[in-house]
Amino acid sequence: MRKIMSLLSDIRQEQLLSAKEKGFSVSDEKFKEARNFFENADNVLSGIKTNDTGNELREVMTTGDFAYAIGEFVQRLVIPGYQRKVFNFEAFIKPEKTPNLMPVTRYQRRSGVDDLEYVGEKGTPRPGSVDDATKRQFQVYRWEKQYDFSMEALINDDLGYLENTAPAYGEAARRSLEKFVSRMMWNAVTQARLLALGALYQTNGRLTTARISVARMAFNQRVDARGEPITAKLDYLVYHPGLADTVAQIQNSTLVPELATNGVNVVKGTFTAIEDPYAPGVAPNLPWFAMTGWQSTGIVPFILARWEGQAGPQLWRKKSDMEPVGSLLGAGGMGNPIMGDFHTRDIEFVIQDMWGTYIDTVTDGNMFDVNGCYTSTGTAP
DSSP, X not given: OHHHHHHHHHHHHHHHHHHHHTTOOOOHHHHHHHHHHHHHHHHHHHTOOOOSSOOOOOOOOOGGGOTTTTTSOOOOOOOOOOXXXXXXXXXXXXXXXXXXXXXXXXXXXXXXXXXXOOOOTTOOOOOOOBOOOEEEEEEEEEEEEEEEEEHHHHHTXXXXXXXXXXXXXXXXXXXXXXXXXXXXXXXXXXXXXXHHHOTTTEEEEOOOHHHHHHHHHHHTTOBOTTSOBXXXXXXXXXXXXXXXXXXXXXXXXXXXXXXXXXOBOTTTTSSEEEEOTTOOOBTTBOOEEEEOXXXXXXXXSEEEXXXXXXXXXXXXXXXXXXXXXXXTTSOOOOOOXXXXXXXXXXXXXXXXXXXXXXXXXXXXXXXXXXXXXXXXXXXXX
């Protein structure tokens, strides 16, 4: 027995020494107390009385005695994610619906009929003409992403990290749609088409009060297919995030902010500015895009079509092909969805949305009507 007590004493000394080497507070007094404890036990076994007080020696337990149990602090926590910017494009995009996934055709009248002409006495009026409508087509496509989780991953997810991903799927669908709308304006075909139309549709200038005024005057000179003036005005300005302060200064200044004179800021309060977080460009070459409001002018710059059977994103989960039974002869029942696939135990999700736009990407890009558009690459002072 005394040999066992000696071994226990050595083990305890090694424990204290190991805790001290790992940085825990273990005083010399603690080593002394441990030695005295086992020496006292050894003396009792030998029949030697340790003291006359009648009290037993006690060792006080401290953090150093529990190097792992209470010496390490463990906390599992999910840190909240970033707050994402939103592209509020709904103001300038005209919504449309399609009955299916095939191209839908609309016919746009882009001019009126001939002017009246003077006819002299006993004269015969000349025949008039009517321009044919312009064919416009748009189509809806399917957009999806699939996610697979193992049964073990979902069961072991004590933080709810994977269980609460449904909102993230919705954010992904919205983000994808916003990027799609952004590409309508900034894709190469759209930009090239406006450049080819000349100064009334495109400029390379950086965003200033004077250039917004130039864009407004360009809209003011819009004409139909017969060259007749039509009502068009700059209602919306979509800009790169790096132009936020420039836009705010232009919108809030009573005087022209770029001039040292007392020139009146005539564009103040005449348009709504919308930031596009996905607009391309590197400072100082930051683009901007001006558009008419389809509600106020009837000129539709862009459209966003949806299948009428699905107004927004939907989340789908594959049904489990397993069923629980009480025994080999027992009746089956509905399987728990978390059990997933019979062979692999995979749980499968799909996030799906359906949208599309004008599909004449060869000539006009995604612009439904170029009369509603004006752009600038922002590449020149």
